[in-house]
Amino acid sequence: MTQTIRFPDGFLWGASTSAYQIEGSPLADGAGPSIWQRFVHTPGNIRDGDTGDIACDHYRRWEQDVELMKQIGLQAYRFSINWGRVLPQGRGAVNQAGLDFYDRLVDRLLANGIKPMVTLFHWDLPEALDNQGGWLNRDIADWFADYARVMYGKLDDRVTSWATLNEPWVVADGGYLHGTLAPGHRNRFEAPIASHNLLRAHGAAVKAYREMGGKHDIGIVVNIEPKYPATNSPADVDAAARAHAYMNAQYLDPVFLGRYPEKIKDVYGEAWPEWPAEDFELIKQPIDFVGVNYYTRSVNKDDALAYPVRATPLRQTSATYTETGWEVYARGLTDTLTWVAQRYGNPPLYITENGAAFFDPPVAEGGRINDPLRVDYYQKHLRAIHDAIEAGVDMRGYCAWSLLDNLEWAHGFSKRFGLVHVNFATQERTLKDSAYYYRELIASNGKVL
Numbered sequence: 514m515t516q517t518i519r520f521p522d523g524f525l526w527g528a529s530t531s532a533y534q535i536e537g538s539p540l541a542d543g544a545g546p547s548i549w550q551r552f553v554h555t556p557g558n559i560r561d562g563d564t565g566d567i568a569c570d571h572y573r574r575w576e577q578d579v580e581l582m583k584q585i586g587l588q589a590y591r592f593s594i595n596w597g598r599v600l601p602q603g604r605g606a607v608n609q610a611g612l613d614f615y616d617r618l619v620d621r622l623l624a625n626g627i628k629p630m631v632t633l634f635h636w637d638l639p640e641a642l643d644n645q646g647g648w649l650n651r652d653i654a655d656w657f658a659d660y661a662r663v664m665y666g667k668l669d670d671r672v673t674s675w676a677t678l679n680e681p682w683v684v685a686d687g688g689y690l691h692g693t694l695a696p697g698h699r700n701r702f703e704a705p706i707a708s709h710n711l712l713r714a715h716g717a718a719v720k721a722y723r724e725m726g727g728k729h730d731i732g733i734v735v736n737i738e739p740k741y742p743a744t745n746s747p748a749d750v751d752a753a754a755r756a757h758a759y760m761n762a763q764y765l766d767p768v769f770l771g772r773y774p775e776k777i778k779d780v781y782g783e784a785w786p787e788w789p790a791e792d793f794e795l796i797k798q799p800i801d802f803v804g805v806n807y808y809t810r811s812v813n814k815d816d817a818l819a820y821p822v823r824a825t826p827l828r829q830t831s832a833t834y835t836e837t838g839w840e841v842y843a844r845g846l847t848d849t850l851t852w853v854a855q856r857y858g859n860p861p862l863y864i865t866e867n868g869a870a871f872f873d874p875p876v877a878e879g880g881r882i883n884d885p886l887r888v889d890y891y892q893k894h895l896r897a898i899h900d901a902i903e904a905g906v907d908m909r910g911y912c913a914w915s916l917l918d919n920l921e922w923a924h925g926f927s928k929r930f931g932l933v934h935v936n937f938a939t940q941e942r943t944l945k946d947s948a949y950y951y952r953e954l955i956a957s958n959g960k961v962l
């Protein structure tokens with residue numbers, strides 16, 4: 514007898530995007546370039562030479578896209594603000610046209626009963642700030658707080674959910690250690706500095722919100738990937754612990770516990786600086802929720818040559834893998850959510866991203882796009898979330914990644930995560946079968962699982 518699944522009353526069902534991945538028009542109407550403008554136009558950085566110059570053309574088609582959200586029945590829409598569209602130099606003069614774009618979007622979402630969930634930073638740092646050191650300059654905590662104040666001042670009368678950062682780990686690891694993401698640095702001494710300043714900026718933006726009397730929810734969005742040892746050998750167990758400290762605990766420990774996990778020094782070694790104690794007072798500002806981005810897990814083998822964590826993920830022979838090479842492992846989501854709940858005092862949690870890139874067939878007769886693997890992925894992961902709820906985790910909502918097929922960073926347009934297919938040549942949108950399935954899920958509050 515299959516269990517009837519019921520999600521809590523008021524559980525919020527949404528979908529997520531980010532500015533640079535969907536908006537296009539990166540320099541329109543006075544916007545200042547982000548570090549992605551330079552990065553995507555540097556040959557070799559993005560597959561097929563794809564760029565965000567047009568992307569999903571959302572900056573011009575946003576009304577059509579809100580209609581799509583309504584058609585799917587979204588209760589919430591998580592999106593990010595392009596910092597440089599609002600502050601072209603990252604600081605100082607406000608670009609009114611940029612602010613007006615987000616103002617109109619928020620009003621239209623609310624008019625359609627869709628809750629805006631705003632992320633202030635989703636990787637598109639203004640180039641002008643990067644030219645002043647960007648995340649390597651300790652002043653960026655103040656620059657970010659000033660930008661946050663501009664957005665709070667404009668939208669906090671209607672936006673009730675703020676996230677400061679999206680996935681600081683990816684910014685530090687991809688942007689400063691491995692160079693696979695903008696700004697493309699490869700420096701093991703820079704990565705912890707960027708990571709620490711991202712957390713300081715988070716704390717400064719939360720502090721600014723409280724000081725202005727903000728009464729709504731503010732939190733942080735982190736990617737969490739549970740790390741399992743390949744064997745019970747001490748070497749593999751320790752390898753998994755290093756990988757966990759590096760990707761997972763390095764972010765929520767400072768935010769909730771006011772300190773880094775001890776193991777992080779073993780990860781970075783000589784590249785790990787000592788930090789001023791007052792930094793942790795700033796970072797650990799009380800927050801109202803954690804956004805968890807979950808995609809997969811990794812099974813780790815000790816590997817002395819794999820910097821910085823000295824652990825290598827092992828492919829699981831019997832598993833299904835997505836187009837991005839990620840194992841489909843829904844149990845890892847339950848383990849992740851119970852870990853966060855147990856370690857940090859059961860804070861309110863949202864899944865702010867969860868989804869999969871699979872090869873989608875062409876649009877069939879009648880305009881249908883059959884994507885059963887994506888439907889199966891959602892079904893498995895929502896069941897895993899329900900298991901966490903049954904275990905007492907305070908789950909408040911779920912945002913599918915992503916509303917639209919979009920620019921998958923260095924993958925270009927080759928990896929499609931959308932509930933909605935985008936023909937990037939014509940900008941035609943087509944709901945995939947997974948969008949129709951998600952619509953039923955929302956309408957039944959998860960009962961059709």
Ligand SMILES: N#[N+]C[C@@H]1[C@@H](O)[C@H](O)[C@@H](O)[C@@H]2O[C@H]12
Pocket residue numbers: 531534679680806837866914921922930
């Ligand atoms: N790759 N991938 C999909 C997805 C990416 O498109 C988002 O921008 C990130 O927040 C996070 O990495 C996850």
